[in-house]
Amino acid sequence: MLVCLDGCIFQHLYEKRLQIDQLVATLALAHQRHTLCSHLKKAEAVRLKIACELLKDTDILICDNVSKCMDIFEFAFVVDYLRDWAIKLNRIVILATSPSSFEILLMFSQCTIFMTICLILGTWVGARITGALLTSGRVVYMGIPSQMLQYFESIAFPCPKFKNPCDFYVDLATHDHQSPAAAAESTARIARLVQCWKQHKPSIPVAGKSTVSPTLCPPTMIASVGAIFR
Numbered sequence: 001m002l003v004c005l006d007g008c009i010f011q012h013l014y015e016k017r018l019q020i021d022q023l024v025a026t027l028a029l030a031h032q033r034h035t036l037c038s039h040l041k042k043a044e045a046v047r048l049k050i051a052c053e054l055l056k057d058t059d060i061l062i063c064d065n066v067s068k069c070m071d072i073f074e075f076a077f078v079v080d081y082l083r084d085w086a087i088k089l090n091r092i093v094i095l096a097t098s099p100s101s102f103e104i105l106l107m108f109s110q111c112t113i114f115m116t117i118c119l120i121l122g123t124w125v126g127a128r129i130t131g132a133l134l135t136s137g138r139v140v141y142m143g144i145p146s147q148m149l150q151y152f153e154s155i156a157f158p159c160p161k162f163k164n165p166c167d168f169y170v171d172l173a174t175h176d177h178q179s180p181a182a183a184a185e186s187t188a189r190i191a192r193l194v195q196c197w198k199q200h201k202p203s204i205p206v207a208g209k210s211t212v213s214p215t216l217c218p219p220t221m222i223a224s225v226g227a228i229f230r
Contacts (some may be wrong), residue, residue: 016055020055023051023054023055024051026081027048027050027051027081029044029047042070043069043070043071043074046066046070046078047078050063050066050078050081050082054085058091059091059092060091060094061082061091061092061093061094062094062096063082063093063094064096065096066095072104076103076107079095079104079108082095083108101164101166102164102166105145105165105166106146138190139197139201140173140190140194141169141197142197142201148165148169152169155196155200157172172189172193173190173193175190
């Protein structure tokens with residue numbers, strides 16, 4: 001069967017090939033170009049999944065616990081790569097991971113730490129930088145990750161020296177059920193953290209009535225979402 005392809009299709013295929021070559025090179029997969037997927041290391045397989053999603057040119061990329069099979073250096077590479085991709089193309093990356101190091105946390109522009117499942121969600125949206133710390137759905141901290149240490153020091157919960165702040169803050173806002181005494185202590189501590197944040201949280205300005213017709217302000221549309229789940 002003979003198929004005739006016009007110039008537009010050839011151009012599209014050529015651009016996709018260039019994009020594939022660029023992703024393979026920048027995600028450190030060039031040396032495995034001719035390797036079967038089943039023979040890739042776990043970290044390389046994750047980077048390949050990321051490349052496949054980036055090839056779709058999605059507006060939002062969701063990654064679930066990609067750090068599970070990576071050491072801290074491999075994970076830092078992935079975080080830095082996705083952050084650079086999101087900032088340059090004005091995209092959003094939502095990344096779920098276990099706390100690793102405070103240095104990696106500072107690479108996120110937004111962070112949310114859920115105490116029950118210990119996840120950090122990082123989202124890059126332009127230059128907007130904020131973060132949130134929650135326990136059982138209640139906010140304990142919301143702000144820039146780099147200011148987290150200063151805030152908890154101001155409410156008499158300083159991070160101990162040589163302690164990973166990520167681990168410390170997760171433990172700080174987690175219920176302890178090992179004994180009745182520990183449960184009572186953690187419940188009181190969390191209640192205090194929640195109350196402190198209610199007193200310290202910045203006020204949100206209320207926008208006035210808009211003079212623009214709703215028909216001239218259509219809601220923001222999401223063109224596409226890519227997801228990587230393990």
